[in-house]
Amino acid sequence: GNSVTQMEGPVTLSEEAFLTINCTYTATGYPSLFWYVQYPGEGLQLLLKATKADDKGSNKGFEATYRKETTSFHLEKGSVQVSDSAVYFCALMYSSASKIIFGSGTRLSIRP
């Protein structure tokens, strides 16, 4: 079946460090891939997305590239800030069904 596996947390980094949160997926066909973010006390927000192989999604300094050959969609940011502290969810969706399958989430904490 379809599934998403992402890096276990929590992840703690110092401000300005480089961030990678790994995400791999198992799916038939060509799903759309997403990263969602949940800031403390807030709702779920779409951070970025990619809809086909080799697409790169980017937003707020975060990037992720849809890698079909490795079935991956790793999230990266060159220099994290304290305000990036949140829980990050990798997810996939098939357009026809619009159902989203979420990874387990990775809690990120950034130290000043």
Next chain:
Amino acid sequence: SAVISQKPSRDICQRGTSLTIQCQVDSQVTMMFWYRQQPGQSLTLIATANQGSEATYESGFVIDKFPISRPNLTFSTLTVSNMSPEDSSIYLCSVVGLQSNEQFFGPGTRLTVL
């Protein structure tokens, strides 16, 4: 993007009672979904809310426990019936807009069952 509101935003309920959560969208949408996020966990899809017909439930969720209504294109309700402490979760409504396949999430309803 669609603006989604949920009521109530949070509630504390007694075991054995039921709570109905409302989801209202500011524009017509194609699909509406209900998710559950248990404490410290990821989101799990409960069901797809179908306009004018019975909801489509995911494995492990049944209509008797989570009855859902969707009378029109902008409104849906989820009822959590005969609650137990294990039902303590955040319940989220999500929608897919008419113009794109992007999915938007409501702010969630935080439910605590004592």
